[in-house]
Amino acid sequence: xxxxxxxxxxxxxxxxxxxxxxxxxxxxxxxxxxxxxxxxxxxxxxxxxxxxxxxxxxxxxxxxxxxxxxxxxxxxxxxxxxxxxxxxxxxxxxxxxxxxxxxxxxxxxxxxxxxxxxxxxxxxxxxxxxxxxxxxxxxxxxxxxxxxxxxxxxxxxxxxxxxxxxxxxxxxxxxxxxxxxxxxxxxxxxxxxxxxx
Amino acid sequence: xxxxxxxxxxxxxxxxxxxxxxxxxxxxxxxxxxxxxxxxxxxxxxxxxxxxxxxxxxxxxxxxxxxxxxxxxxxxxxxxxxxxxxxxxxxxxxxxxxxxxxxxxxxxxxxxxxxxxxxxxxxxxxxxxxxxxxxxxxxxxxxxxxxxxxxxxxxxxxxxxxxxxxxxxxxxxxxxxxxxxxxxxxxxxxxxxxxxxxxxxxxxxxxxxxxxxxxxxxxxxxxxxxxxxxxxxxxxxxxxxxxxxxxxxxxxxxxxxxxxxxxxxxxxxxx
Numbered sequence: 322x323x324x325x326x327x328x329x330x331x332x333x334x335x336x337x338x339x340x341x342x343x344x345x346x347x348x349x350x351x352x353x354x355x356x357x358x359x360x361x362x363x364x365x366x367x368x369x370x371x372x373x374x375x376x377x378x379x380x381x382x383x384x385x386x387x388x389x390x391x392x393x394x395x396x397x398x399x400x401x402x403x404x405x406x407x408x409x410x411x412x413x414x415x416x417x418x419x420x421x422x423x424x425x426x427x428x429x430x431x432x433x434x435x436x437x438x439x440x441x442x443x444x445x446x447x448x449x450x451x452x453x454x455x456x457x458x459x460x461x462x463x464x465x466x467x468x469x470x471x472x473x474x475x476x477x478x479x480x481x482x483x484x485x486x487x488x489x490x491x492x493x494x495x496x497x498x499x500x501x502x503x504x505x506x507x508x509x510x511x512x513x514x515x516x517x518x
Numbered sequence: 519x520x521x522x523x524x525x526x527x528x529x530x531x532x533x534x535x536x537x538x539x540x541x542x543x544x545x546x547x548x549x550x551x552x553x554x555x556x557x558x559x560x561x562x563x564x565x566x567x568x569x570x571x572x573x574x575x576x577x578x579x580x581x582x583x584x585x586x587x588x589x590x591x592x593x594x595x596x597x598x599x600x601x602x603x604x605x606x607x608x609x610x611x612x613x614x615x616x617x618x619x620x621x622x623x624x625x626x627x628x629x630x631x632x633x634x635x636x637x638x639x640x641x642x643x644x645x646x647x648x649x650x651x652x653x654x655x656x657x658x659x660x661x662x663x664x665x666x667x668x669x670x671x672x673x674x675x676x677x678x679x680x681x682x683x684x685x686x687x688x689x690x691x692x693x694x695x696x697x698x699x700x701x702x703x704x705x706x707x708x709x710x711x712x713x714x715x716x717x718x719x720x721x722x723x724x725x726x727x728x729x730x731x732x733x734x735x736x737x738x739x740x741x742x743x744x745x746x747x748x749x750x751x752x753x754x755x756x757x758x759x760x761x762x763x764x765x766x767x768x769x770x771x772x773x774x775x776x777x778x779x780x781x782x783x784x785x786x787x788x789x
């Protein structure tokens with residue numbers, strides 16, 4: 322299951338009334354939105370949305386019926402088990418080692434504020450101002466200790482750029498942290514704080 | 519030593535505001551209330567002013583400031599003792615003794631002043647740091663920079679801190695894992711001496727931790743002291759190197775060479 326589907330499914334499962342809804346769906350052959358709503362004392366629109374959501378996820382089947390009145394939908398379960406499995410490895414950066422060769426340094430006239438940690442040998446946060454005028458917002462990023470050490474050793478603007486691996490070595494950051502270092506490098510490059518040469 | 523100055527001259531008013539203020543006060547009070555009250559007022563001013571060098575002596579252990587404080591006290595005593603003696607010559611009292619003390623201490627203070635022993639040496643450190651930097655470019659950034667490592671024991675560090683503080687090279691902040699040396703220019707030292715300013719984060723500093731890691735921070739205000747936009751990365755590195763060199767000299771017991779290097783710059787002893 323991909324992460325987006327899992328997130329949608331989780332949102333439906335976390336509703337207060339979801340357990341009662343599934344009890345109905347398991348024990349009824351099929352049920353309409355108005356029947357479920359009256360049974361659970363909720364608004365028909367809420368029941369309709371819930372059932373349509375489950376239909377979209379393929380957990381419930383929706384059938385149009387005609388009983389001498391205007392057509393409506395009846396819903397029945399298509400599965401008795403819901404398996405929710407997410408492979409978080411899909412987020413892992415591909416070939417993290419390749420990105421370590423990128424040359425980096427601080428961008429000129431960036432205006433970001435680096436907060437020095439108590440021990441004084443690394444940064445604890447970076448504050449960046451985004452936008453202009455009334456739209457100007459403060460974006461503060463709290464850093465992990467390896468990220469703070471890395472940024473403390475980041476070459477200044479106009480200094481000779483160094484590879485991410487070299488900066489990590491200078492900062493005494495273990496290679497195990499390379500993915501989180503690259504994450505902050507990519508984010509700060511996007512925000513215009515770091516220049517990738 | 520012939521070298522090209524890279525820092526701007528400091529404002530002369532920083533040094534002369536007090537004597538000018540005293541003279542103006544004297545004449546204003548003398549013209550309105552007479553010479554007697556004028557002497558009492560400026561005598562009070564000198565006695566009040568003597569508190570600051572006492573505090574400087576107490577915070578830095580620089581004995582020169584004790585001489586300055588005593589000099590100001592003697593001037594104050596002369597001024598306060600003068601009005602009765604002007605009216606009646608027989609009321610001279612201790613004035614001759616005060617005058618001897620005042621003139622004696624004036625010679626001591628003048629000697630110390632001309633030999634740069636009463637001057638915060640931040641600008642001289644900046645000059646030494648800038649000496650090796652030739653590249654220019656708009657490259658300022660408001661963040662500290664690690665500049666190297668120097669092996670140091672705790673005893674050597676304590677000795678170095680005492681030397682740097684006593685000789686007015688920098689104001690030292692002691693932290694759990696490091697010492698932060700704040701570079702101070704003449705006139706900017708008062709908040710630190712009075713203990714008003716306990717945070718150095720917005721000042722120029724060089725920090726040395728007990729593992730020997732050296733890091734440097736230069737503020738924009740101090741960066742503007744330089745006549746040119748020197749390459750900021752090189753300037754920070756050079757400032758770190760200056761302190762590493764000072765530390766090495768101190769470890770080898772050659773502190774006098776540090777003073778000689780700064781005196782050789784021949785900057786104005788009072789600015």
